[in-house]
Amino acid sequence: MTKAVGVGLLGFGTVGSGVVEIIQRHQNELQHKVGCPVEVKKILVRDVNKQRKVEVNRSILTEVASDVIYDPEVDIIVEVMGGIEDTKLQLIEALNQKKHVVTANKDLMALHGAELLKVAAENQCDLFYEASVAGGIPILKGLSDGLSADRITKMMGIVNGTTNYILTKMTQEGSSYEEVLSQAQELGFAESDPTADVEGLDAARKMAILATLGFSVKVQLDDVSVRGISSVSDADLHYSHQLGYTMKLIGLAQRDEDRIEVSVQPTLLPHHHPLSSVHNEYNAVYVYGEAVGETMFYGPGAGSLPTATAAMSDLVQVIRNMRLGVNGKTVQEPLHERVLKEDKEIESQYFIRLKVVDRAGTFSTITSLFAEYEVSFEKLLQLPIEGEEAAEVIIITHKTNKENYQLLINRLNELAVVHSLESSYRVEGGQ
Ligand SMILES: NC(=O)C1=CN([C@@H]2O[C@H](COP(=O)(O)OP(=O)(O)OC[C@H]3O[C@@H](n4cnc5c(N)ncnc54)[C@H](OP(=O)(O)O)[C@@H]3O)[C@@H](O)[C@H]2O)C=CC1
Ligand SMILES: N[C@@H](CC=O)C(=O)O
Numbered sequence: 001m002t003k004a005v006g007v008g009l010l011g012f013g014t015v016g017s018g019v020v021e022i023i024q025r026h027q028n029e030l031q032h033k034v035g036c037p038v039e040v041k042k043i044l045v046r047d048v049n050k051q052r053k054v055e056v057n058r059s060i061l062t063e064v065a066s067d068v069i070y071d072p073e074v075d076i077i078v079e080v081m082g083g084i085e086d087t088k089l090q091l092i093e094a095l096n097q098k099k100h101v102v103t104a105n106k107d108l109m110a111l112h113g114a115e116l117l118k119v120a121a122e123n124q125c126d127l128f129y130e131a132s133v134a135g136g137i138p139i140l141k142g143l144s145d146g147l148s149a150d151r152i153t154k155m156m157g158i159v160n161g162t163t164n165y166i167l168t169k170m171t172q173e174g175s176s177y178e179e180v181l182s183q184a185q186e187l188g189f190a191e192s193d194p195t196a197d198v199e200g201l202d203a204a205r206k207m208a209i210l211a212t213l214g215f216s217v218k219v220q221l222d223d224v225s226v227r228g229i230s231s232v233s234d235a236d237l238h239y240s241h242q243l244g245y246t247m248k249l250i251g252l253a254q255r256d257e258d259r260i261e262v263s264v265q266p267t268l269l270p271h272h273h274p275l276s277s278v279h280n281e282y283n284a285v286y287v288y289g290e291a292v293g294e295t296m297f298y299g300p301g302a303g304s305l306p307t308a309t310a311a312m313s314d315l316v317q318v319i320r321n322m323r324l325g326v327n328g329k330t331v332q333e334p335l336h337e338r339v340l341k342e343d344k345e346i347e348s349q350y351f352i353r354l355k356v357v358d359r360a361g362t363f364s365t366i367t368s369l370f371a372e373y374e375v376s377f378e379k380l381l382q383l384p385i386e387g388e389e390a391a392e393v394i395i396i397t398h399k400t401n402k403e404n405y406q407l408l409i410n411r412l413n414e415l416a417v418v419h420s421l422e423s424s425y426r427v428e429g430g431q
């Protein structure tokens with residue numbers, strides 16, 4: 001039999017234990033696909049004495065990274081521990097040792113992906129990162145293989161499992177934000193610091209990776225405009241629903257000619273929109289290509305075995321490349337210059353919720369301001385607030401540009417008839 005390929009893991013938590021479980025349980029299928037046994041040789045953890053979900057021989061656990069990186073029996077490193085700067089240095093060290101790398105680390109790839117890919121290419125090594133975006137969905141392979149000949153113009157999707165889980169449970173079961181967040185943590189969906197999930201940063205990192213690959217443009221993390229779900233209230237969910245919309249944390253990457261926009265924000269979608277029925281930790285990404293038209297990638301976006309499946313598909317690809325002697329050949333420089341759209345080029349509908357003074361003339365003052373910025377109403381709801389001389393006004397606008405919208409929002413806040421601007425969100429999938 002052909003010599004076994006040796007795998008070293010950095011991390012043995014939610015994703016790492018899934019990787020080991022798949023290697024153990026699917027060894028026959030793996031051997032059939034790659035033509036040799038796949039063996040886990042070493043695993044880096046923080047604490048070798050910790051109780052583990054998946055059983056391995058204790059002797060392969062270590063708390064010293066170099067035990068994995070310099071192990072001559074390790075051909076491929078699977079990095080599933082997280083972290084940025086130290087992890088980057090360790091992966092560079094591993095690549096310089098001619099170890100191929102598979103990683104689930106979007107924090108690292110969004111910030112240092114280009115540099116790491118360069119080091120990998122210089123060492124004729126593979127560096128694959130399918131698990132870093134949308135968990136078990138083969139979205140990166142979908143873009144780089146399936147749609148490789150197309151020109152991608154838009155990607156829109158739900159790319160964070162934790163926030164989708166939270167919004168689903170809040171909307172469908174009326175659960176509290178805190179309660180569902182801790183469930184998502186227990187289920188292993190959330191990041192070690194869940195602020196990255198709920199404040200949209202995790203999704204922004206994934207959108208930067210997607211936009212870089214899909215548009216062949218070097219998109220920086222700072223290019224992504226980000227807003228999370230921590231300020232979404234029950235009232236927002238309630239009124240959105242009443243007006244026919246579902247709230248989702250949406251990542252959007254769009255290009256017109258060579259000008260791009262990348263954002264992550266809570267967004268209202270019509271109930272009938274396919275992304276509205278993506279629930280719990282599931283993710284989905286719409287990809288629009290000039291030639292293919294519209295495709296949608298759907299599946300579990302977080303969790304142990306789904307995410308490990310993505311890392312394993314990269315592992316299989318690395319081993320196939322090893323057998324063909326073609327590792328490190330897939331890296332390409334971006335084709336296009338990165339030019340970001342200006343606010344006046346970004347068009348969208350908006351949901352605006354105001355608390356206003358409940359008396360004659362209020363409405364005409366508000367509508368005049370909207371008219372001044374050429375923003376018209378598509379839907380409107382006005383409800384008196386019991387026990388107060390105030391009313392709640394909820395507006396869905398027609399499409400307007402972001403510059404006008406922001407000017408309007410600033411001025412609305414200053415109107416004497418407006419007590420407060422309660423909330424405002426982008427609306428997609430309508431007109
Ligand atoms: N969970 C998910 O659904 C997904 C996670 N990811 C990404 O995968 C990576 C891993 O996530 P996840 O498995 O959830 O994380 P966990 O916290 O469950 O696991 C992390 C593992 O790495 C080990 N570890 C962490 N830091 C160090 C260190 N400095 N030195 C040694 N060992 C260390 C831990 O050791 P010990 O066990 O001893 O504590 C643990 O085994 C992250 O980059 C995450 O963003 C990507 C997609 C989905
Ligand atoms: N915390 C992430 C894990 C997968 O990337 C998420 O919730 O999507």
Ligand code: NA
Pocket residue numbers: 130131132133134135136137138139140310
């Ligand atoms: Na994926």
